[in-house]
Structure formats: C-alpha cells, structure tokens
Amino acid sequence: MNFADAVCQVVKEKGPLMVGLDPHPNLLPPYLVHKWFKEKGETLEALAACVLEFNRLILDSVSPYVGIIKIQMAFYEMLGVPGMITLKHTLEEAKKKEMLVVLDGKRNDVASTAWAYAWGYLSGISWGEDKDWPPAWEGDALTITPYFGEDGLWPFFQEAEKNDKGIFVLCRTTNPSASFIQDEGKNEKLFIKVARLVERMGKTMKGENGFSSAGIVVGATYPDDLEFLRKEFPSLLFLVPGVGAQGGKIDYLNKGFREDGLGTIVNISRRVIFAYREAIDTDGWGFEKKAQEQAVFYQNALNQLRL
Amino acid sequence: MNFADAVCQVVKEKGPLMVGLDPHPNLLPPYLVHKWFKEKGETLEALAACVLEFNRLILDSVSPYVGIIKIQMAFYEMLGVPGMITLKHTLEEAKKKEMLVVLDGKRNDVASTAWAYAWGYLSGISWGEDKDWPPAWEGDALTITPYFGEDGLWPFFQEAEKNDKGIFVLCRTTNPSASFIQDEGKNEKLFIKVARLVERMGKTMKGENGFSSAGIVVGATYPDDLEFLRKEFPSLLFLVPGVGAQGGKIDYLNKGFREDGLGTIVNISRRVIFAYREAIDTDGWGFEKKAQEQAVFYQNALNQLRL
Numbered sequence: 347m348n349f350a351d352a353v354c355q356v357v358k359e360k361g362p363l364m365v366g367l368d369p370h371p372n373l374l375p376p377y378l379v380h381k382w383f384k385e386k387g388e389t390l391e392a393l394a395a396c397v398l399e400f401n402r403l404i405l406d407s408v409s410p411y412v413g414i415i416k417i418q419m420a421f422y423e424m425l426g427v428p429g430m431i432t433l434k435h436t437l438e439e440a441k442k443k444e445m446l447v448v449l450d451g452k453r454n455d456v457a458s459t460a461w462a463y464a465w466g467y468l469s470g471i472s473w474g475e476d477k478d479w480p481p482a483w484e485g486d487a488l489t490i491t492p493y494f495g496e497d498g499l500w501p502f503f504q505e506a507e508k509n510d511k512g513i514f515v516l517c518r519t520t521n522p523s524a525s526f527i528q529d530e531g532k533n534e535k536l537f538i539k540v541a542r543l544v545e546r547m548g549k550t551m552k553g554e555n556g557f558s559s560a561g562i563v564v565g566a567t568y569p570d571d572l573e574f575l576r577k578e579f580p581s582l583l584f585l586v587p588g589v590g591a592q593g594g595k596i597d598y599l600n601k602g603f604r605e606d607g608l609g610t611i612v613n614i615s616r617r618v619i620f621a622y623r624e625a626i627d628t629d630g631w632g633f634e635k636k637a638q639e640q641a642v643f644y645q646n647a648l649n650q651l652r653l
Numbered sequence: 654m655n656f657a658d659a660v661c662q663v664v665k666e667k668g669p670l671m672v673g674l675d676p677h678p679n680l681l682p683p684y685l686v687h688k689w690f691k692e693k694g695e696t697l698e699a700l701a702a703c704v705l706e707f708n709r710l711i712l713d714s715v716s717p718y719v720g721i722i723k724i725q726m727a728f729y730e731m732l733g734v735p736g737m738i739t740l741k742h743t744l745e746e747a748k749k750k751e752m753l754v755v756l757d758g759k760r761n762d763v764a765s766t767a768w769a770y771a772w773g774y775l776s777g778i779s780w781g782e783d784k785d786w787p788p789a790w791e792g793d794a795l796t797i798t799p800y801f802g803e804d805g806l807w808p809f810f811q812e813a814e815k816n817d818k819g820i821f822v823l824c825r826t827t828n829p830s831a832s833f834i835q836d837e838g839k840n841e842k843l844f845i846k847v848a849r850l851v852e853r854m855g856k857t858m859k860g861e862n863g864f865s866s867a868g869i870v871v872g873a874t875y876p877d878d879l880e881f882l883r884k885e886f887p888s889l890l891f892l893v894p895g896v897g898a899q900g901g902k903i904d905y906l907n908k909g910f911r912e913d914g915l916g917t918i919v920n921i922s923r924r925v926i927f928a929y930r931e932a933i934d935t936d937g938w939g940f941e942k943k944a945q946e947q948a949v950f951y952q953n954a955l956n957q958l959r960l
Binding site: 424453477516524 | 675679686697700730731732733734736738741759760761763765769770773778781784798799804828829830833834835838846899
C-alpha cells in the first residue's frame with residue numbers, strides 16, 4: 347500500500363500519535379540497566395541488550411493504542427555494533443506488530459552517496475544483473491535533510507516511490523536556532539521553498555487520500571508556520587515533533603490537520619516512553635504501564651483535536 | 654594532539670590527499686566479490702566481508718603515501734549489521750596504520766539528539782556517575798550538516814573540543830543543486846553565513862598552526878567560492894571533495910591553501926580506489942597496485958600545487 351494511505355489508515359483506526367523510541371541511556375529504568383550490567387558486564391553490549399528489552403516492553407504495551415513509531419537512529423548508532431543489532435531487532439518487533447516505522451536518521455549527501463542511503467533504508471541493493479537484496483534496515487519511511495537541494499534528495503524520492511515507502515524532508519525544525527537557515531531566503535523563507543520543492547518532487551507519490559508519500563517535518567514549536575504550511579500545501583503529510591520535552595503545546599496542533607482530520611502525525615518520545623520518571627527516586631519497575639497510560643492519554647487528546 | 658595540528662603534520666609529511674573509502678558494491682573488483690560469494694553465499698555478509706578485504710588491501714597499499722582517509726558511512730550502513738562490523742574493523746585497521754580518519758556521516762539533529770551522535774562518534778558515553786565508554790566509532794573527525802543552526806551544531810563542537818577531535822560542517826557542497834539553499838540569504842549567501850558561524854563557534858579549538866579543529870566542507874566544483882572562503886576565513890580547515898568523478902579540476906585547488914601550503918585536504922575516492930576499472934573487462938586483480946599508483950600521482954600533483 348502507498349505509504350501515505352497506510353498512514354491515513356492508521357490515523358483513522360487509532361489516531362495520529364507516533365511514539366518515538368529515543369532510548370537515552372541515562373533515562374532507561376535503572377533496574378533494567380543493572381540487570382543487564384549483571385548479565386553482560388558494564389559494556390555497550392549490556393546497554394544495547396537493555397534497550398532492546400526496553401523497546402520490546404514498550405511496543406507490547408503501546409501497540410494496541412498506537413500504530414506508528416519513530417526510531418531515533420542516533421541512540422542506536424551511539425552504542426556501536428551492538429546498538430545496530432538492537433535497531434535491527436527493534437524494526438523486526440515493530441513489523442511483527444504491524445506498526446508503521448519511521449527511521450529518523452536525517453540522512454543527506456550528494457546523489458552518488460544518497461543512492462547508497464536510499465538503497466540501505468528504502469529499496470535494497472543490487473549487484474550485477476541478477477542479484478538483489480531487500481533494504482538492510484527496512485522501515486516504512488526515512489527522514490532526510492535538504493541542505494544539498496534537489497539532486498541530493500532525488501535518490502530518496504525515487505527509491506521510496508519504487509518501493510511504496512515514505513520520506514519526510516526536514517522543513518521547519520523545532521529548535522531555537524531553526525531560523526538560522528530556515529528563515530533566510532530572498533523571495534520567501536527557505537522552509538517554505540523546501541516545502542514547495544517536496545510538493546513538486548513528490549507529486550507522483552500521491553495515494554487515494556490525496557496525500558503524497560513524500561512529506562515534511564514541521565516542529566510543534568512553530569504553530570503559525572504549521573497553520574500556514576497546511577493551507578499552502580494540502581497534499582503534504584506532516585511529521586510533527588517537539589511536543590513535550592521540547593516545549594511544543596498540543597492545543598495548537600489542530601492547525602496541522604486537513605478538514606477530515608488527516609494529514610498530520612505527532613511524535614512524542616520522552617513524555618511517553620520515560621513517563622515512569624515522573625515519580626521521584628524510582629527504579630523504573632512498571633515503566634511500560636506508565637508509558638501505556640501516557641500513550642492512551644496523548645492519543646485521545648490528539649483525536650479530540652482532529653475531529 | 655589538537656586535530657587541526659595533526660592534519661597539518663600529515664600534510665607537511667605526506668601531503669594534502671585524503672583517500673575516500675566509498676566501497677560502491679558494483680565497483681568492487683569482481684574477482685573479490687565472487688570469492689566472498691563462494692565463501693559466504695550471495696549475501697550482504699559476503700559483500701561486507703569483501704569490502705573489509707578490499708579496504709585492508711587499499712590501506713596497506715596507500716598508507717605509505719597517504720596520511721588521511723575518509724570513510725563514507727552510507728556505503729557501510731547500506732550493508733546492514735555486517736556493514737557496520739566492517740566499518741568498525743576498517744576504523745581499527747586505519748588506526749593501526751596511524752592514519753587520520755574522517756567519518757563522513759553528515760549527521761545533524763536538534764541538540765538533545767545531536768548529543769547522542771556526538772557521544773557515538775566523538776567523545777563516548779557515560780552512564781550514571783562513574784561509568785564511561787570511549788566512542789563506539791572512533792575516528793578523528795566527523796562531517797555534520799548545518800540545517801538546524803547553532804544549537805544543533807553545538808554538541809558536536811563541544812564534544813570534539815573536549816576530546817581533541819575534529820568536525821567538518823557542510824558549507825559549499827559539490828553538487829549541481831547546491832545553490833538551492835546555499836546561495837540563498839538576505840544579507841550574504843548562506844554558505845558564507847555557515848562558514849562565519851563555524852569560525853565563531855570553533856574559535857576556542859585552534860591549534861599551534863592557527864587552524865581550528867572545526868572546519869568546513871567546500872566542493873572543488875566551485876573554485877571561486879574556494880578562493881573567497883580561504884581569504885575570508887584564514888583559520889578554517891577545508892575538506893575539499895568533488896575532484897574526479899564529480900567533475901572538480903585539481904588545478905584550481907591551489908586557491909584553497911594558505912600561503913604556507915596548509916589548510917586544505919583534498920578527498921579523492923573513486924579515481925583512486927577504483928582506478929583498476931580504467932582497464933576494460935578486468936576482473937580486478939591487482940586493484941590495490943593501481944590504487945597506489947593513482948594515490949602517488951594525486952599526492953604529488955597536490956603537493957606541487959601547494960608549494
């Protein structure tokens with residue numbers, strides 16, 4: 347199925363919440379870290395095994411209520427080869443549960459290298475005339491960065507379209523210094539120019555719901571821009587990060603939805619997966635239950651906004 | 654030693670050539686791929702093992718003449734976990750030969766995630782109050798992308814400085830659509846604004862040669878910009894890609910050097926490592942000898958330019 351249609355289906359069935367698996371090691375439940383340190387020594391292997399068990403428990407717990415997850419690749423890469431093995435297994439777990447997975451890698455390069463990223467994350471590799479392998483890291487979509495302009499983006503668009511995958515191009519980021527590049531521009535602000543480029547390049551990737559499988563990242567911390575972009579680009583899917591830890595307020599997000607309540611998925615990471623930390627001095631037992639409560643809370647709140 | 658000083662030392666001893674290990678699977682010597690297919694089946698494991706042997710032979714062959722390599726991460730990531738194991742071993746091989754290694758990952762994110770990348774590639778991870786591990790992927794420098802502006806760059810600068818590592822921020826890229834973002838800007842072109850930011854943020858990272866360990870990427874395909882940037886930013890190290898396969902001409906690169914012939918390292922990938930392909934219908938035997946010849950050729954040519 348076209349990626350944008352798959353997203354719309356999940357939003358209709360469950361809602362627009364996307365849970366971010368950003369396993370910051372110092373926020374993991376201490377009881378779980380100590381268990382793995384005991385098992386495997388105080389090593390990156392132990393931390394990676396801990397992250398995998400953490401992710402499995404979170405996925406078991408939230409998957410009845412949430413249909414999309416985002417995997418923040420930085421937190422897996424930082425654990426080295428063991429972290430990449432955990433990433434691979436996390437992808438497999440999410441797929442077993444039929445969740446949509448966005449790999450948040452913010453990759454970018456000149457075309458000849460961008461192809462390699464696109465093969466690795468979206469479409470798979472070929473060798474010679476008759477050998478093919480599926481993508482080594484098979485999620486449903488990948489986030490990418492537009493600093494190279496059109497030709498650096500092109501391989502991602504082409505391989506995504508070929509393989510019914512999605513891409514989200516960084517447009518308006520959540521952070522305080524986002525304006526440094528994104529508000530520049532001679533004729534219009536650069537983040538708008540980027541959105542326009544994505545709309546044009548992704549025209550052929552539209553699904554039955556009218557959205558393209560090439561979407562953009564728009565931070566919850568800039569609600570006016572969110573409103574403007576929705577009006578200007580009705581066919582673009584929005585991935586909206588920045589609610590919670592980064593200061594974005596959920597109430598404004600109604601501006602991201604199309605009239606029918608589709609078109610935006612909202613990522614929340616720490617406020618869900620590390621919800622257990624609201625209790626003081628906790629060792630983290632039962633963290634998955636707290637995560638589930640928060641996932642249900644945010645999913646309901648977002649569904650109320652969009653309908 | 655300060656990274657910028659380490660680069661200057663290599664340039665003085667051997668020259669400014671940096672060899673790029675971008676192991677495109679379809680350009681690998683066919684005899685070597687077939688050997689590994691026979692050994693491990695037609696799998697990504699086989700391709701990853703092939704890349705590792707290829708890299709070892711290239712490093713053995715060029716290391717007497719070349720002091721810096723660049724590892725293009727996309728080509729390792731695309732091979733999955735086996736590719737990441739090959740990346741790890743390639744790093745170890747290069748370190749055994751005391752080469753400087755730039756990890757070309759073009760990473761970027763908001764600060765809270767940028768820390769994870771910085772820990773993984775530059776400084777290492779901590780857990781709790783007393784547990785520390787070195788970086789999972791320990792090169793000498795990492796390439797990064799500026800779309801998030803200052804606060805997204807900050808973790809990379811801070812962790813690099815703390816650990817005597819380097820960073821190269823994408824500034825003027827080599828590709829045809831580089832201008833889409835990089836030539837925009839209200840007061841001055843964005844790539845110049847980026848260079849100015851890197852200069853300011855990296856002020857405290859200067860070594861004895863007057864260069865900062867925070868440098869910029871400037872494509873060989875824009876020689877006028879290279880000249881302008883050298884004049885305007887005498888303390889920035891330049892990583893110059895784009896010679897050869899991407900169309901950049903070596904003759905213009907004299908404009909990237911400071912008067913004393915320092916300040917620029919020039920990456921060449923395919924024209925060196927895949928030089929064997931200039932012969933028609935070759936199975937690739939002796940590719941490492943061809944790579945060595947080309948490395949010596951380019952190193953000499955670059956040394957002539959800078960002196």
